[in-house]
Amino acid sequence: MATKDTGIGDTEDKIFIGKGEQPAWLTLGLANRHGLVTGATGTGKTVSLQVMAEGFARAGVPVFAADIKGDLSGISEVGEPKDFILKRAAEMGLAFQPDQFTTVFWDVFGEQGHPVRATVSEMGPLLLSRMMDLNDVAEGVLNIAFRVADEQGLLLLDMKDLRAILSFIAEHAAELTTEYGNVSKATVGTIQRQLLVLENQGADKFFGEPALALKDFMRTDRDGRGNINILVADKLMQSPQLYATFLLWMLSELFEQLPEAGDPPKPKLVFFFDEAHLLFNDAPKALLDKVEQVVRLIRSKGVGVYFVTQNPIDVPDKVLAQLGNRVQHALRAFTPRDQKAVAAAAQTFRPNPKLDTAKVITELGKGEALVSFLEGNGTPAMVERIMVRPPSARIGPITPEERQAIMAASPVKGKYDTTIDSESAYEILQKRVATTAAPADAGAGGGVLGQIGAIVGTIFGTNTPRGKLSTGQVIARDVTRSVTNKVVGGVVADLGKSMGGSLGSSVGRAIVRGALGGLLRR
Incomplete structure (x- = not known):
């Protein structure tokens, strides 16, 4: 030729x-x-x-x-x-x-x-187990995690999705053990630690979208x-x-x-x-x-x-x-x-x-x-x-x-350079937790101040019907309302500005209870 x-x-x-x-x-x-x-x-x-x-x-x-x-x-x-x-x-x-x-x-x-990115689902449990050097038991639990994610319709795209589904199966270990075999929290913890090692090596940048x-x-x-x-x-x-x-x-x-x-x-x-x-x-x-x-x-x-x-x-x-x-x-x-x-x-x-x-x-x-x-x-x-x-x-x-x-001058310039965070397992499971917690918060009687009122009412008897209050209870009630509105309300308002989310609310409630206790002991 x-x-x-x-x-x-x-x-x-x-x-x-x-x-x-x-x-x-x-x-x-x-x-x-x-x-x-x-x-x-x-x-x-x-x-x-x-x-x-x-x-x-x-x-x-x-x-x-x-x-x-x-x-x-x-x-x-x-x-x-x-x-x-x-x-x-x-x-x-x-x-x-x-x-x-x-x-x-x-x-x-x-x-x-x-x-260069791939999704966790594309990688699959076999290759992930190889990457994390998991033993047979841990590989089996990882396979269960993928199976549960599939049955629950949860997309596994990035590392936080994988962590979320592992936390989910740890919380439901008893039910899953009956259906899929032994799922122990200790084994899930082992996988979580190996994921941390991978993240420290930069693997968190590899998993995600656009794939x-x-x-x-x-x-x-x-x-x-x-x-x-x-x-x-x-x-x-x-x-x-x-x-x-x-x-x-x-x-x-x-x-x-x-x-x-x-x-x-x-x-x-x-x-x-x-x-x-x-x-x-x-x-x-x-x-x-x-x-x-x-x-x-x-x-x-x-x-x-x-x-x-x-x-x-x-x-x-x-x-x-x-x-x-x-x-x-x-x-x-x-x-x-x-x-x-x-x-x-x-x-x-x-x-x-x-x-x-x-x-x-x-x-x-x-x-x-x-x-x-x-x-x-x-x-x-x-x-x-x-x-x-x-x-x-x-x-x-x-x-x-x-x-x-x-x-x-690359033919793929701009296509992969920006990470996309789609709704997947992590976001869906977070929403489920928030939905489950919402009714309990709603029954608390108006948030932080409602809970303060309930606590004070229990201590002072202010939850008693109005016509049955003693003179001393009426005075205590009025003092409590004044303290709550002017002092504690200001503390909570400041906390609400400086701390967001459920953590701020929890810490705020703890501080309020402490402040009230100090005031009432005087």
Whole structure:
């Protein structure tokens, strides 16, 4: 097939990744069979990821990638024709053409990109349990909370909604235990404490509305090239469980929302999952089964998933078996464990009689890689040693000013930047409490002053019918009314101005009772 008239080496159906004894191509029609990019720190994984992302974008395929160190942000700016880049391009027979790509920055914390939000209901109890590292008992109670919210018609959108429904089931633990199984207040308290930990990590900014519309990840620009969506993850990585759970939620949402596509000529979206080992560390079997299911089946939705990590052994075998396109950068083998890892990495490739794969993995220089991409009917090609081609866009991070300029021109500017607080579980349950409390307040005989009158009436006998009052009681009644109107009434009025809501009323009543007691004892 003839190459496009771009000078960058791609063809109509393939992405040029690099060159060794022969060119290495990633076939677009097989790119949704997923992939793996591995290698030790500093060996060139990020550049390989950028080269692949640029190729997909040029082919009209939107990309989503997590940017752990900020290095991938340079893809938004024009590449610089530095000497080593020009030299590498010339060695591969390429005419280096600086380029840049339409980029949208996202940030769970809303600081260096558009906010990314999901509702609590969308996340679901399984992923929330993973995020909070709950045991089986606590996970069961969380499932009950979701079930009760569903039956009560209570929307769970943000963290205060989740707290409200947990408080609700704690208050009704006895009734719920009969219907759903044991619900203890102690277990609810455990979940509440874990929610506090999540909030301290910033998760409260992630849950809420407007929730992310996944179609905004799947845009193309005016030239028909795919947008590159970058998740700013440097701060997010300080909460690794939140990071891993968020990305798994994204995959699950894509799987559930996208229609079946079979094997399209190119993917609808390519998803790069950096620091992928965080997804699998200490993950319960139920979660691992879900990951395997999503990875295995999302291919038919036209989505390609590429895990980026240091070593193939970071990925469970069942998931690893689904990853057909492989890029392996150098690994070090200084310890027995390192040597075992190198051997495991070598075994994931289809052997090449010309290469000692295990030996070559330890000898690769920066920018070199062993690659094996799917070909023909979906079988992996023999492993080849290549030099990865230079990216067309800038290598390295952008400045804060450049980032702000990109965000100002973003196609989703203004859509997610302001939080919306819709009526949901928290507000509805608050209204129920207020409605229940209203009749009791109404029967108090005119609020605070009515209650004062009742108290004084009981003490002095002023509730006795008028015709049966003694002279002493009449005098006491008149004195009490004067004190109440002139002194206590002024205190309550001042309290009403300075303290709002039920708390102010309660404190006011307590102070009034104390004041009256002091006056009456004199």
